[in-house]
Amino acid sequence: GQQVQQSPASLVLQEGENAELQCNFSSTATRLQWFYQRPGGSLVSLLSNPSGTKHTGRLTSTTVTKERRGSLHISSSQITDSGTYLCAMEQGTGSKLSFGKGAKLTVSP
């Protein structure tokens, strides 16, 4: 079955509102990494943390490894935040990541 599940699958917000994206994984993870996928398909790494909370700009990633879940919080959303956000779980060492199906965020004026 799907190892990484993201919710919600899509989210529509008004500019200025906060977004909360969830990620649940079915097996033990050593790290959770969040990506933004550009319209052309390329991935932008947003945050990567094995556990706890990490901030960058308006983004906050929280990973609770023992509970097999993580979240990405986007504060004061902007129209340019619109796009697909992917959660990826890492198991063990190496580059192997298991991706969720993504969450499509739409921010309107």
Add this chain to the structure above:
Amino acid sequence: GALVYQYPRRTICKSGTSMRMECQAVGFQATSVAWYRQSPQKTFELIALSTVNSAIKYEQNFTQEKFPISHPNLSFSSMTVLNAYLEDRGLYLCGARTGNTEVFFGKGTRLTVV
């Protein structure tokens, strides 16, 4: 900073032919390289993981005979899609890292099969 370049960015090949794509790590040593594919309307699937001094590990549904990978040094990897058909179309991403650090991705090679 750490960067990963992939080329070509886009390619079109005829059904039944083969296509080679390359991945270059700049600013760090790519001790591990993983190749992923995102088929239309799907998420990323791992094809194989290559770690220096270890055998390349292919995921279920992907084989060396179909997707041979080369990882000859700490800055370069290539993968070939042999005998490409319609179901092979999609975005192929290379992800590289040093040891246990964060994974850096290239911008991908988009393969169209006609």
